[in-house]
Amino acid sequence: FYPEIAVKAGDKWETTSAADKDLGTRELTIKYEMVEIKDWKGKKVAVLKVDHTESGEMPISVSGTVAVEIKTGMPMMMDLAFKNMPQMGMTFDGTWKTEAIL
Numbered sequence: 001f002y003p004e005i006a007v008k009a010g011d012k013w014e015t016t017s018a019a020d021k022d023l024g025t026r027e028l029t030i031k032y033e034m035v036e037i038k039d040w041k042g043k044k045v046a047v048l049k050v051d052h053t054e055s056g057e058m059p060i061s062v063s064g065t066v067a068v069e070i071k072t073g074m075p076m077m078m079d080l081a082f083k084n085m086p087q088m089g090m091t092f093d094g095t096w097k098t099e100a101i102l
Contacts, residue, residue, distance in 0.1 A: 002073070007034045010056060019055070027055040035065070041102050043069045045076050058084045076100045 001015045005074065010033070019030040019084035033049040045067040052062040083093045 001030060003032070009034055009036050017091075028060070029053050029055070037070070040067055040076055041100075043076055043102070044071065045069050050080075060084050060086070074100070 001017075003011075003013045007013065009049040012031065012033045014029065014031045017025075017030070019025055019027040028076055029052070033052040035047040037044065037046050039045075047065060047067045050063060050066055052060075054060045060082065061084065062080050062082045064078065066075055066080075068074065069076050075098075078096065078098045080096045081094070082096060084091045085094065
């Protein structure tokens with residue numbers, strides 16, 4: 001979710017995605033903080049801190065840093081920690097780090 005107005009380093013915003021019973025999804029609150037704009041492997045990116053948290057019992061949460069290419073909106077890098085992620089009837093905590101192959 002992108003902010004409706006231009007943001008600069010230090011700005012914070014929040015959005016909420018409603019639950020959908022038909023899809024089986026919970027309400028999701030997402031908090032963002034703009035860290036900086038920088039060059040990353042030849043791409044101009046916006047670096048954001050993110051914190052996603054579901055509502056309800058044993059909510060899935062994800063927090064960390066994401067670098068999004070300004071020109072395309074595509075994520076170039078993610079360094080995230082997650083909790084209560086469901087997988088094959090279990091839940092687990094872990095980390096997820098990705099980088100775009102350019």
